[in-house]
Amino acid sequence: MLNRRSFLRNTALGLTGLGLATGLNTRCSTGRSPLKTSGESAKLLVSNPDRPAPATFDRLPLSWYKATAKKLREKAGERGLKAVVLQNPWNIIYFTGLFHSSTERPFYAVFPVDEEALYWYHPGLDRDLVTSWWSNENEYYFDFLHSEGGHPEKGEITVGKTVDLFEWLLNGLKKRGFGESGIGFDTEFPASKLQKAKNILPKATFQDISDICLKMRMVKTPEEIALTQRAMNYFSQIQAFARDYILEHGTEATDFEVAEAARAFGVDLIMKDIKRDGRPHTAVGISVGISCRTGAATAYPHPNQFFHKKIERGDALQVSGVVRIGGYGGELYRYYQIAPWDAHREKLWEVVTECVHIQERESRAGKTCAEVAAAIHEYQVKMGVAKYIYHRPAHGAGMEGHQAPWLALGDNTVLEEGMMFSVEPGLYDPENGFGYNPSDNLLVTREKGVIMSSVPYTKEWMFLKL
Known part of the structure; x- marks a missing residue:
């Protein structure tokens, strides 16, 4: 004492x-x-x-994130998948190194399994963070809720149809050639979300790979x-x-x-x-x-x-x-x-x-x-x-x-x-x-x-x- x-x-x-x-x-x-x-x-x-x-060092180097993402892609490939989609903010940070704020705004990172690339689908307010970090290509919506064609930052002010941002992602995957592929998501879809995925990508298959992500992080x-x-x-x-x-x-x-x-x-x-x-x-x-x-x-x-x-x-x-x-x-x-x-x-x-x-x-x-x-x-x-x-x-x-x-x-x-x-x-x-x-x-x-x-x-x- x-x-x-x-x-x-x-x-x-x-x-x-x-x-x-x-x-x-x-x-x-x-x-x-x-x-x-x-x-x-x-x-x-x-x-x-x-x-x-x-x-x-103050943070893990980019080389660590790329090597870790490669291991994830390899594990996904062993399950017959061709793309990995991350939406859990902790998985995004862990596998890409992009520290970002998680809000109601959907944020997705996409890894093709067969190449070392990273594609982003994200809110517009984070566009500078994304493009100044590891990014091969990126697409963004203006903000949540996003109006179709509405991009004030480009001078385009449109009060229109509300965009379903999950469907926006799925269409992006289709454009990248994954419309008939096995796609791994780091979450299990509820029935309504799975139905949307099947409607837009009827020939694709979807697999929950959250177990892979969690085991690697553990x-x-x-x-x-x-x-x-x-x-x-x-x-x-x-x-x-x-x-x-x-x-x-x-x-x-x-x-x-x-x-x-x-x-x-x-x-x-x-x-x-x-x-x-x-x-x-x-x-x-x-x-x-x-x-x-x-x-x-x-x-x-x-x-x-x-x-x-x-x-x-x-x-x-x-x-x-x-x-x-x-x-x-x-x-x-x-x-x-x-x-x-x-x-x-x-x-x-x-x-x-x-x-x-x-x-x-x-x-x-x-x-x-x-x-x-x-x-x-x-x-x-x-x-x-x-x-x-x-x-x-x-x-x-x-x-x-x-x-x-x-x-x-x-x-x-x-x-x-x-x-x-x-x-x-x-x-x-x-x-x-x-x-x-x-x-x-x-x-x-x-x-x-x-x-x-x-x-x-x-x-x-x-x-x-x-």
Whole structure:
């Protein structure tokens, strides 16, 4: 347990500072001076030789996307297909590298199986993004809903028939010679959509290839792993900043303030290293989402209230979030207990922490998701905390956050090297107004799961006296 008073004395810090250590000049919500912390918590971060080396690049190179798309085309070819159509935004980003916003506007990427080419069918507002990236040819509609012949950007203002943009895509495929071919889509069509496809391309066949796409995304390549590790290294420093901030500002701070300060620190920390010129395709896939909740809000897995509460002695407190670079990264949560606490809280915290280590030990290639989940749940039940269990221990981790497979009793997927998972064997006691839920990014290897952050799972780190 760390005492706030001794922490401040040992580091010769007062409650006010003259700016973030990284140079950001922001003010916290209470109006105190710009933020600064001692950096003492960073000294407690732990090294692990099993962790992969972090990437030195800010995003995956175009050559990686082209090689990955080639593998997709080969797998589609093995099923007798001649074209692949992607419409899931995560699949589009993964296989083409085009980071873009997903809205109600349909966006399609088309790969011919037998040639290295990429054709786009997309909304007009993204035309500069598309043509300045990997694109052999592109066609676009003005906007959703699109009027036939209506292109104000070309001086053509037509109030006419509303274009069915799925039929527009199908006609585009016909023009490209796929009218009598096997075409793979990364989704299963509902009956109405399948009927449209058969009406426009009666001699074509349609196959759902979402399983191919998902399987490729589930098992990460060395480049993806390295970029994830870089993001997790930054996130570990952000968590260290948040811990310092809690110790230095104590009960004068709100959970909202902790989160905002940590996010500001994290953005500055990351962006000073990102090469960028303000134009598209640099500084992509970057997110720094930090949250903090203290007290009763920790007692619920997915609370629905806004977090803006003063930190109080006796609170459970969670600092959580997701950090990504180039689309890669993961979750990192730490579950603090502010003094005083009782034996009940200490026991639940200890059970949660041991379950983290069980997941580490059990998450090796060849095990099933269900087997790992069962080992964790069996320990929880053995320790007499069954009533505090609310969810599975973890989910698969990918660009979209939650990704298959699931560390759940009903998922018999076999773990493979390169899969990634969250680490969330949380326990919750709403009756007493507290809960502890960790998370991390865990990499499956041949021997065990490797925790990718360097933030300790110790009482020294998480039991604090303010």
